[in-house]
């Protein structure tokens with residue numbers, strides 16, 4: 248390796264989005280959907296990220312598109328490894344080799360999956376690989392001093408999973424991971440229009456409605472919008488007018504499940520930490536934190552103050568970046584690896 252320079256990376260391998268931070272340059276060098284298009288037979292990757300997302304719903308038979316981490320678990324090890332390898336290669340500057348990698352993984356993944364992520368990074372050339380749980384990285388990214396003997400409640404509403412964790416003294420004390428998050432909200436909007444209006448709308452349309460009109464709590468100004476899809480009765484295109492109230496009605500059962508998961512975790516939280524959380528409230532991360540009024544709904548249902556982080560889609564990778572730049576100071580927060 249003489250004459251070669253090294254690059255250190257922090258990777259947030261999310262169910263919906265993958266972000267990569269490059270140490271030294273101190274910036275996020277990649278932010279793309281966690282989507283892969285590959286050849287069904289050879290398993291060769293044809294496209295990743297945005298390019299693969301554009302192909303959704305428009306592929307010939309031998310090309311398959313998957314989100315390898317859809318529900319917070321790795322659906323296909325080989326594809327995930329190839330995706331990681333390609334992404335790492337794409338962001339590593341020329342004439343550099345990858346030295347250290349810090350990867351965030353969902354709190355709930357299994358030992359086998361952790362090993363697969365670690366191996367994938369090693370196969371991509373990384374010399375040292377460290378794993379950190381998503382809520383822990385998110386807390387660090389949000390500026391919380393996780394090493395204090397103080398309880399912090401972190402809620403990360405991502406695409407496939409909502410991760411809820413109480414963190415104290417650099418460790419996760421109790422946690423819940425449910426497979427109900429942003430994707431489920433999008434699905435709820437689709438189902439609502441199917442049931443109530445006999446109209447089938449696409450995933451992208453439903454996600455856009457969620458992002459633009461969706462809410463968890465009554466809005467100061469409710470909105471009306473037009474939506475086009477396929478009439479389920481006669482198969483023809485159909486357009487209807489709907490309202491933000493209707494979208495909220497569609498979202499509420501899903502949001503209720505997230506609230507219940509938080510309440511369940513609070514019940515399992517040791518009393519000393521409960522009193523810290525009573526004072527500090529909930530720190531909200533992940534794309535779901537951007538749903539309008541989610542903070543108000545959670546405040547009402549938990550009676551705790553809710554703080555949305557500065558950039559909920561980036562806190563996790565930025566936190567992993569901080570860890571990467573000072574591994575020895577943060578060694579306590581890392582997931583201890585199985586070494587063999």
Ligand code: ADP
Nearest residue numbers: 261262263264405406429430533534535537538
């Ligand atoms: P992951 O960590 O699982 O990859 P992210 O934290 O990147 O997930 O969040 C992705 C989810 O956030 C998606 O379901 C997306 O639809 C949702 N999302 C993004 N922006 C908004 C918004 N403004 N309002 C509601 N949901 C949003």
Ligand code: MG
Nearest residue numbers: 261405533563
């Ligand atoms: Mg995430």
